[in-house]
Amino acid sequence: MGVIRKTKAVEVLLNEFNNSSTAISAKKLIAELDSTFNKTTIYRVLDKLEDDGILHSFLGKEGLKWYAKCNGCTASEHADLHPHFQCLSCGKVECLTVSVTLPKIPNKKIETSQLLLQGKCEACFV
Amino acid sequence: MGVIRKTKAVEVLLNEFNNSSTAISAKKLIAELDSTFNKTTIYRVLDKLEDDGILHSFLGKEGLKWYAKCNGCTASEHADLHPHFQCLSCGKVECLTVSVTLPKIPNKKIETSQLLLQGKCEACFV
DNA sequence: AATATAACGCAACAGTGTTGCATTAACAAA
DNA sequence: TTTGTTAATGCAACACTGTTGCGTTATATT
Ligand SMILES: [Mn+2]
Ligand SMILES: [Mn+2]
Ligand SMILES: [Zn+2]
Ligand SMILES: [Zn+2]
Numbered sequence: 561m562g563v564i565r566k567t568k569a570v571e572v573l574l575n576e577f578n579n580s581s582t583a584i585s586a587k588k589l590i591a592e593l594d595s596t597f598n599k600t601t602i603y604r605v606l607d608k609l610e611d612d613g614i615l616h617s618f619l620g621k622e623g624l625k626w627y628a629k630c631n632g633c634t635a636s637e638h639a640d641l642h643p644h645f646q647c648l649s650c651g652k653v654e655c656l657t658v659s660v661t662l663p664k665i666p667n668k669k670i671e672t673s674q675l676l677l678q679g680k681c682e683a684c685f686v
Numbered sequence: 687m688g689v690i691r692k693t694k695a696v697e698v699l700l701n702e703f704n705n706s707s708t709a710i711s712a713k714k715l716i717a718e719l720d721s722t723f724n725k726t727t728i729y730r731v732l733d734k735l736e737d738d739g740i741l742h743s744f745l746g747k748e749g750l751k752w753y754a755k756c757n758g759c760t761a762s763e764h765a766d767l768h769p770h771f772q773c774l775s776c777g778k779v780e781c782l783t784v785s786v787t788l789p790k791i792p793n794k795k796i797e798t799s800q801l802l803l804q805g806k807c808e809a810c811f812v
Numbered sequence: 813a814a815t816a817t818a819a820c821g822c823a824a825c826a827g828t829g830t831t832g833c834a835t836t837a838a839c840a841a842a
Numbered sequence: 843t844t845t846g847t848t849a850a851t852g853c854a855a856c857a858c859t860g861t862t863g864c865g866t867t868a869t870a871t872t
Binding site: 600623625 | 858861
């Protein structure tokens with residue numbers, strides 16, 4: 561991939577992620593930017609930014625697709641093996657910087673994994 | 687919940703799970719039983735069996751819904767906190783009986799978690 | 813300025829799962 | 843066994859997230 565043009569949509573979406581400390585769902589971006597960009601454009605830009613190693617994606621509750629900024633990823637190597645957290649009260653989703661020790665599974669070759677923790681974020685469980 | 691009638695659909699679906707050591711996706715059940723039951727019926731029976739603590743569900747690759755037999759769950763208490771494995775070659779999905787040690791997350795109250803391991807099953811990585 | 817083509821908007825579609833409603837079947841009571 | 847209650851079913855239409863094809867527009871290069 562690569563060769564990405566600096567269009568309005570790319571600029572606006574990158575801004576969203578640079579100004580956010582949390583992950584953002586495609587659904588929310590579409591809702592917010594509905595009047596500015598077609599949803600197809602949003603999906604395509606997110607796809608491309610992921611291909612280019614700028615964003616990574618994962619599935620949250622109900623199979624919704626979430627995106628967040630990558631940390632030192634390139635188009636050829638994605639290292640988004642960290643777990644994610646989703647608050648069941650406010651819906652906020654974050655990348656966690658802790659590392660998980662995966663269980664040893666005999667007779668299986670584990671290539672990747674996804675861990676989604678759910679519960680209450682600091683603001684919600686007081 | 688509870689008060690479940692022993693209908694054909696319930697019987698057939700329970701049989702599917704009793705004869706399978708792996709998890710089964712709603713998608714596959716619908717494809718297989720298409721000529722026998724309406725997909726709505728299948729979805730509803732699966733829902734109900736889950737409510738009654740007989741099956742548990744989780745999301746696999748691409749957000750597809752998978753079901754598997756529960757082990758000592760009741761309608762009031764579901765303990766399906768085990769991880770799941772999905773083979774990226776043959777698509778097979780299993781419940782894993784290992785226990786995961788969740789990372790300690792400060793300032794968050796973890797209530798539940800989902801760990802999906804992906805890779806190659808024994809039959810596929812030879 | 814002219815050109816190449818990536819990115820866009822739009823409409824239609826794909827796939828999984830849900831809902832409303834009339835009909836049928838399970839089960840208990842008579 | 844017959845009757846009555848209502849859970850379960852089939853069907854069609856829908857909801858929702860995400861995708862595809864294609865003609866048009868905008869970006870970047872020459
Ligand atoms: Mn992340
Ligand atoms: Mn399981
Ligand atoms: Zn919260
Ligand atoms: Zn396999």
